[in-house]
Amino acid sequence: MHFITGGAFNGKAKWVREFYSLDDHDSFLWLSAYQTDIDENFLFISQQHLLVVEGVEQLIKSIAKEESDSDAIRTRWRHTISRFREWEASKSGRTVILIGTDITKGIVPMDPFDRLWRDVTGWAYQDIVVVSDRVDLIFYGLANRLK
Structure with a gap:
């Protein structure tokens, strides 16, 4: 698994394509x-060798809209991560590439849902990093390998 993160419009998708x-x-x-x-x-x-999922924070937001609390959201997200790992292991040469915008910095949202989404996204990204083989932070098109 490869996790790519960075700010909005910092060139994450372009970097992955290259x-x-x-x-x-x-x-x-x-x-x-x-x-x-x-x-x-x-x-x-997917029967492909590479599965690229762009907008991980939006997937987490979708889960947050359906679940009642942060523990339930994290449990469901961890299940999704497990399924990614199973998909990779099911056939040699498969890689899941997750691209997620870092929404955890800056002003803390006043809206309770937005605050919950921000918090669980940060925790979910930590969960992704733990299981990822590689992690890159993209900053204005430049990659900084973190793991």
């Missing part, structure tokens, strides 16, 4: 939670 030479690949599936709602179950039927 790093993985996706213009030269046809065995990948790119799903963007910014463009459409992503059904969690759909993520795991």
Whole structure:
């Protein structure tokens, strides 16, 4: 698993396309939670070698809208991470690439839901980092490998 994070509009998607030479690949599936709602179950039927999920924070937001508290959200997210790992392990050469915007910095939101979303996104990103083989922070198009 490879986790890429950084600020909004800092070049994360472009960096992933270049790093993985996706213009030269046809065995990948790119799903963007910014463009459409992503059904969690759909993520795991891909037969490609690379599964790119852009907008992880939006997936977490969708879960937060359906669950009642932070523990329930985290439990469901950890289950999703486990399924990503199972998908990778089910066939040699598979990699899940998760791209998530860092929404945890700056002014703490006044709206209770937005504050919950911000908090659980930070915790979810920590959960992702623990299981990821590689973690990169993209800052204005430049990668800083953290793990």
